[in-house]
Amino acid sequence: MTKDTRLTDAEMRARALSRWEGEGGALAPPGAADSIDESELRITGFTSSGRLTMTSLHVTRRELLELAAATGGALLGAQLLPGAAPPAAAQSTGASPARLDVALRVNRTAHRLTLDPRTTLLDALREHLHLTGSKKGCGLGQCGACTVLMDGKRVKSCLSLAALAEEREITTIEGLARGEELHPLQVAFIERDAFQCGYCTSGQIMAGVACINEGHAGSPEEIREWMSGNLCRCGAYDHIVAAIQDAVAASGSVRGG
Numbered sequence: 001m002t003k004d005t006r007l008t009d010a011e012m013r014a015r016a017l018s019r020w021e022g023e024g025g026a027l028a029p030p031g032a033a034d035s036i037d038e039s040e041l042r043i044t045g046f047t048s049s050g051r052l053t054m055t056s057l058h059v060t061r062r063e064l065l066e067l068a069a070a071t072g073g074a075l076l077g078a079q080l081l082p083g084a085a086p087p088a089a090a091q092s093t094g095a096s097p098a099r100l101d102v103a104l105r106v107n108r109t110a111h112r113l114t115l116d117p118r119t120t121l122l123d124a125l126r127e128h129l130h131l132t133g134s135k136k137g138c139g140l141g142q143c144g145a146c147t148v149l150m151d152g153k154r155v156k157s158c159l160s161l162a163a164l165a166e167e168r169e170i171t172t173i174e175g176l177a178r179g180e181e182l183h184p185l186q187v188a189f190i191e192r193d194a195f196q197c198g199y200c201t202s203g204q205i206m207a208g209v210a211c212i213n214e215g216h217a218g219s220p221e222e223i224r225e226w227m228s229g230n231l232c233r234c235g236a237y238d239h240i241v242a243a244i245q246d247a248v249a250a251s252g253s254v255r256g257g
């Protein structure tokens with residue numbers, strides 16, 4: 001009998017957290033990292049016509065994988081939208097879904113894009129708006145390199161559909177500074193040498209800003225817990241924790257500014 005090698009959500013969270021607690025900096029293999037609870041949708045099932053039904057603003061990694069398995073692996077932006085073909089119809093014709101006009105508000109600037117409805121927020125930012133500070137690491141919600149803020153809350157943009165980010169205020173690393181004045185956490189990252197290759201850094205900073213604003217930066221242990229969704233191949237975790245503590249001290253509050 002084949003051994004079940006799947007990890008529970010609790011096990012995945014524990015493994016991600018262990019990296020912040022000094023058990024190595026290498027990225028976890030697929031399936032071994034954190035669950036995703038910051039993203040867009042909660043999928044509740046299919047209608048008889050094959051349409052998705054969903055509520056609220058959360059999708060777990062398990063739900064996303066189940067969804068991909070149920071639909072042959074295609075991202076399902078098209079089915080989330082009024083008038084789109086159900087999965088069976090889309091697969092049988094092989095046709096690309098009609099492109100959508102999408103209005104995005106990014107870093108206090110409004111943009112109008114025409115996108116394939118399956119375009120992720122990360123690809124819209126990087127490929128269409130040329131905001132390449134947000135990085136694509138795993139593309140699976142495991143590493144956090146793509147973290148941006150949506151209405152002030154952190155989301156993994158590789159798992160968020162651009163079409164569902166309309167009417168939301170998106171903040172990327174490019175929008176964190178005010179003119180020439182860096183955000184206190186950006187300053188702290190530089191002063192604490194909180195990066196090596198820098199690939200994870202924009203995601204770490206955006207997650208760190210949210211961590212502070214959420215009030216989850218009261219101690220090193222709390223910071224490690226609430227930053228455990230962001231991985232660093234270079235193992236700069238101690239420096240990142242120190243930088244977040246510095247930013248908290250600079251703002252005079254665990255809630256930051």
Ligand code: FES
Pocket residue numbers: 135136137138139140141142143144145146147156157158159
């Ligand atoms: S979580 Fe790894 S690229 Fe989005």
Ligand code: FES
Pocket residue numbers: 194195196197198199200201231232233234235236
């Ligand atoms: S991955 Fe290199 S600094 Fe984090």
